[in-house]
Each structure stands twice: as structure tokens, then as C-alpha cells.
Amino acid sequence: MELTRRDALAALAAAGATIGGGVLAGRMEPPRADSEGPASNGSDPSTEPSLSTDLLDLLDALAGVLYPDGVDGRREFVETYVLGRIGDRPDYRAGLQEAAAQLDAVARDWEDAPYADLDADARDRLLRNLGVAAADPDPEGPISDRIRFFLVDDLLFAFYSSPAGGRLVGIENPIGHPGGIESYQRGTMPDAAGGQNGGESDG
Template sequence: MELTRRDALAALSAAGATVGAGVLVGRLDPPRADAGAADAQDSNPRDSPDLSADLLDLLDAAAEVVYPDDVEGRRAFVETYVLGRVENRPAYRDGLHEAAAQLDATARDWHGTAYADLEPDTRDQLLRDLGVETADPDPEGPITDRIRFYVVNDLLFAFYSSPTGGRLVGIENPIGHPGGIESYQRASMEETPGGTTSGGDGE
């Protein structure tokens, strides 16, 4: 099963996201050695869809845990989808960053290394030990609820809203969040990652 950027764009459409040029070309924000003070002053990272490689590494690592084992093309799919989800949505982007940072900090505290560097089984167990599998997806809740909302549920929504992921469960164009793999995927068919009806943006 191979996920493509087209799958990611279809999932973004299902989420009601407007796809901009930054998503179509893919944008990361590695440090620029030649960036001058004027460039730094003129730029506004809160309005930019750029994301750090570390954040995308973490999200890809989480996707490896919650997606089926035979999925290919996962990294490009995750990157395209997440870039689209955060574009022109600074509050959502900030929430995603915070939830991911808390998950990574927990991994470093409990296992001495970044979440993305853990073995898949350890990543899975860490999420379960945090209670993410039974948490309510709530962007304003405790950190476990926010990890469920911003990381697990949104990744699952992306997968099952794509044509390739939808075919796995017999719904090529699924509406909302269809549930999914075992206990990680219990959201109702009528809700998006934000707890709204299908087509909402989760805010």
C-alpha cells in the first residue's frame, strides 16, 4: 500500500483545508547560515507553513506506530498533510508544536532519547503508558488529550480520509474520522480530529 502526495491533498480537502503553494512544493525551516538580521526581522514564522525536520520526524514516527505495517510513502504523505493543516493556522500550529514537544520530552525523560529515535514497539508503549489510547481528543485538555488530538487523531484522519487509506476499510472517500486500528482509532464516523462534523477545520 503506497501513500502519495495526491492522497495527502485529498485528505486535506476532506479536512476543509485550503492548499497553498507552500504545501505543493513542500517547505521545511532548517537554519539559514546566510540569513541576515533584516530577513529575520521581516519574516513572520507564525504565518509560514514551514515546519522543522525534527517535528516531521516525530510525526512520521508516530504514523509508523498507528498506520498499517505495509504502508509505503508515509513520510512524504505525512509532510504534505501536516504542512497543509498548519498553513495560515498559527493557533493550530502552536498547539501541534506544544503537543509534539511534550511527547518528545516524555520520551527523553523516560528513555533518554528522542521519540523518533525509539524502536516502534517502544513508541507504541509510550503512547499507551501516557494513556493516549483512551484519551479524549481535546486541544484544550491535559497533554495526553492534546497528543491524542494533534498527533494521533489527526494522523489517523489523514490516512483514512485518503483514497488509499479509505480503500483499506472499504470507503474510498470517507466522511469525517472513520475510526481505525484497534484502540487508537475510536473516534466516530461523524467527527473530524477537532470534534466537529466533517468538513470542519478542527478549530
């Protein structure tokens, strides 16, 4: 099943956010140093916000762990949703950038590679070792809580509250009720004893 821009807009509606007509793919610095200039944060009314290529790579790679196999159109879906979420929320944008930068820094430290360059198993393992599965989503908390709040839960909300995403995993939750932490723990990050992680295949 394919996730479309329309699915992303439906998820944005569930989150109470909107996005302009243009979706720009910026080519700025890696997520740990993402630009805060007018063209990237939407403070200039003549421009749309954009994401750095490396930040979008990280978010797409994270979605590859969180979303089930066989999802087409994931990158555009993630980009559209995230742009809608950060468009008029500079504080939220800064929090998302910081959480992404910290996740990427841990990957570089522990795995000697950017998070987006790791295979699916390594990405999933890194999240587990950080304690993200059991973390409380808190924008002011420790790193695992902030990654959970700004990255994991928001991407899961986008997926589960989109029409295609809800059908793909066999749930038809009302708008604004994406399934919560129980769906996340059950469907995407099971215990270490084994089972599907819901992510993409290696490679």
C-alpha cells in the same frame, strides 16, 4: 501501497484545508523549540510554512505506529497534510508544536531518547503508558488529550480519509468520515494481551 501527495491533498479536502504549491522541509530547532519566525509559520505571504526536520521526524515516527505496515511515501504524505493543516492556523500550529514537544519530552525522560529515535514497540508502549488510546481529544485538556487531539487523531484522519489509505485498511468511508476512535482502537492499539499494533517493524 503508496501514499502520495495527491492522497494528502484529498485528506486535506476532507478536513476543509488547502495547501500552496510548494512544500518546504525546514531545518530549524527540535519540536520542543520549533521556530515561530515568518518563514516557518506562513505569516509572511511570500513564503510557504515549513516544518522543522525534527518535528517532521517525530510526526513520521508517530505515523509509523499508527499506520499499517507496508505503507510507502508516508513521510511526504504526513508533511503535505500537516503543512496544509497549519498553513493559515497559527493557533493550531502552536498547539501541534506544543503537543509534539511534550511527547518528545516524555520520550527523553522515560526512554532517554527522542521519540523519533525509539523503535516501533517503544513508541507504541509510550503512547499506551501516557493513556493516549483512552484519552478524549481535547486541545485544552491534559497532555494525553492534547497528544490525541493534535497528533494521533489528525494523523489517523489523514490516513483514513485518503483514497489509498482507506483502501489499504479495507474501508471505503465517505470523505470526512475516517472511521473514528473505534477504528483506531481496533486497528492500531489493541490491548496488552497481544496482537498487531499496525505499526512498522522494529529497526
